[in-house]
Amino acid sequence: MRAFDAALAASAAVVEATLAGVLPKDGGPEARVFAAMRYATLGGGKRLRPFLVIQGAKLFGVPEPWAARAAAAVELVHCYSLVHDDLPAMDDDELRRGRPTCHIEFDEATAILAGDGLLTLAFEVLAGEATHPEAAVRVALVAALAKAAGAEGMVGGQMCDLEAETRSLALEEIKRLQRMKTGALFAFSCEAGAILGKASSGPRQALLAYAEDLGLAFQIADDLLDAEGTEAEVGKKVGKDAALGKATFVSLLGIENARKEAQRLVHGAVSSLAIFGEKAEPLAELARFVIARRA
Numbered sequence: 001m002r003a004f005d006a007a008l009a010a011s012a013a014v015v016e017a018t019l020a021g022v023l024p025k026d027g028g029p030e031a032r033v034f035a036a037m038r039y040a041t042l043g044g045g046k047r048l049r050p051f052l053v054i055q056g057a058k059l060f061g062v063p064e065p066w067a068a069r070a071a072a073a074v075e076l077v078h079c080y081s082l083v084h085d086d087l088p089a090m091d092d093d094e095l096r097r098g099r100p101t102c103h104i105e106f107d108e109a110t111a112i113l114a115g116d117g118l119l120t121l122a123f124e125v126l127a128g129e130a131t132h133p134e135a136a137v138r139v140a141l142v143a144a145l146a147k148a149a150g151a152e153g154m155v156g157g158q159m160c161d162l163e164a165e166t167r168s169l170a171l172e173e174i175k176r177l178q179r180m181k182t183g184a185l186f187a188f189s190c191e192a193g194a195i196l197g198k199a200s201s202g203p204r205q206a207l208l209a210y211a212e213d214l215g216l217a218f219q220i221a222d223d224l225l226d227a228e229g230t231e232a233e234v235g236k237k238v239g240k241d242a243a244l245g246k247a248t249f250v251s252l253l254g255i256e257n258a259r260k261e262a263q264r265l266v267h268g269a270v271s272s273l274a275i276f277g278e279k280a281e282p283l284a285e286l287a288r289f290v291i292a293r294r295a
Ligand code: GRG
Pocket: 044, 045, 046, 047, 048, 078, 080, 081, 082, 084, 085, 090, 097, 154, 155, 158, 181, 182, 222, 295
């Protein structure tokens, strides 16, 4: 196994164990929402955001148990966003991570509650003393994740995305939408290690510059997979953007130029890591991975 694959698998295992520990189980009449939360979160996904948290934290010598909790928090928010995005009122999808979506496996009301439960649990995890001994650091994490996930971040981006189904957007508008919708959580994932490690502004800005390019490259790769991938590879329905006539990086740039733009962004992301030297190689590998992936 390549060193990068091993590192990705190792951080996925760490976050899986942390998630299994923090997600509620058993319960009385509320057990159904617990089961839906566990279904939507455990045993699937590439765990890219947790990898960013854990590798970013390593740059600042942060103990792994702290990073694992921040990694679990961002994955909880990500999983909530997938559950809600798949609902009939949004993307109306039946397949996610190669399995029936949460509202298909359970029901719509349970899926809405499961998403709500995952989102709120993320903040409970960050606020817990096991995340960092200093309350000010925990508050900084809570504030940063709230900003990234909320109306000025992911939720706002999703609103713009819904609006994009009714009018055609220009390239700059798509970039802005994607920075909010997917980029903000990537940025938080990179920033979390810096917050936990009380990093100074130079390294923090370098990580944010990396995250910005990485987020856009990831989204272009996602658009390319929607245009060219198969359902079996990707584990979700493909060809949706074209069917909706939605403006994407691929529809605006064309396949070849979109691929070139993704490569240019990965190059930029890797250059931003220069100040960390060899220690940042796993993050550089992740940037290369996001545009080479087939799922
Ligand atoms: C419903 C508030 C709300 C927000 C939804 C991020 C998002 C906004 C929706 C996700 C839907 C989607 C397919 C977005 C495109 C980019 C993306 C986030 C893909 C899925 O992320 P991966 O590839 O998924 O990291 P895994 O399953 O590997 O974790």
